[in-house]
Amino acid sequence: MPSSNERALAKAKTLPVDGLILDLEDAVAPDAKPGARENACAAASSGEYGHREVTIRVNGLGTEWHDADLEAACAAGPDGIVVPKVGSADEVHRLVDAMERFGAPDRTRLWAMVETPGAVLDARAIAAASDRLAVLVLGTNDLVKELRARFVPGRAPLLTSLALVVLGAREAGVAVLDGVYNDVKDLAGFEDECRQGRDLGFDGKSLIHPGQVEPCNTVFAPSEAEVEDARGLLEAWEAGAGSGVVTYNGRMVENLHVEVARGVLATDEAVRARS
Incomplete structure (x- = not known):
């Protein structure tokens, strides 16, 4: 400005x-x-x-x-x-x-x-x-x-x-x-x-x-589809804790994917808090 x-x-x-x-x-x-x-x-x-x-x-x-x-x-x-x-x-x-x-x-x-x-x-x-x-x-x-x-x-x-x-x-x-x-x-x-x-x-x-x-x-901002995907991935990760390999929608899930998903949800939460 x-x-x-x-x-x-x-x-x-x-x-x-x-x-x-x-x-x-x-x-x-x-x-x-x-x-x-x-x-x-x-x-x-x-x-x-x-x-x-x-x-x-x-x-x-x-x-x-x-x-x-x-x-x-x-x-x-x-x-x-x-x-x-x-x-x-x-x-x-x-x-x-x-x-x-x-x-x-x-x-x-x-x-x-x-x-x-x-x-x-x-x-x-x-x-x-x-x-x-x-x-x-x-x-x-x-x-x-x-x-x-x-x-x-x-x-x-x-x-x-x-x-x-x-x-x-x-x-x-x-x-x-x-x-x-x-x-x-x-x-x-x-x-x-x-x-x-x-x-x-x-x-x-x-x-x-x-x-x-x-x-x-x-x-x-994360799209609705990205937020939904992140939530689903985290649910699959938590449900599969201790079971070895975790997959979501045919994709293998590792710690790095969990961190990305949590980042998406954190950004979405921050955006909603300011809207």
Whole structure:
């Protein structure tokens, strides 16, 4: 959400989303950045956004606004501070040191955007660089530019990069979010990309328009068939305890399948609790 737009910040209180990124970077013109900073910090500290995680995206390291953005965001104490173009573990260390110097509360986590080839190749090191880092966010627009690739349906030029970042996040035990979809009128293409991201292992997707919220929630939430299948598998597992080989609908069931099924039910429960 552009933090220079007070109507957008108010609308964000009503959106059925898990988290909000109150933007000070790309969505805000240079002359509007000081006012946007004040708006974002006031919103983040207001307590008016319910269950939603509220984060502030500051301007990147090396820009004229970064230090003031970071200091103000730390004082506001949002759930997370999103930093664009984080390129290395060393940059993570610098950011975490600055957050501690500026007095960020322990609850304020670092979200690092992965937007360059170097960051993709160092995704594992970036993700594991600090316990304060909680999320990797793909910046797919910048990544396409840096790769000199093209925006094409199916994202073939990005698949290697997407997979490498998911691998790095999973190995480090942090969450990972897919990048934005630019054509807000193409909901069919957007849903296809959501399904692709879900199937690759992303925990969710960053959005740029309220119209993208409902289809994204639908894709990333377990379907009724998936929930039913998970319950049936767990029932078969419990009924077959101690009997050796357990099967369900002709499929052999092992501990890993049980863990996946429990994860499906936990996600479904969490979704229902927020609906």
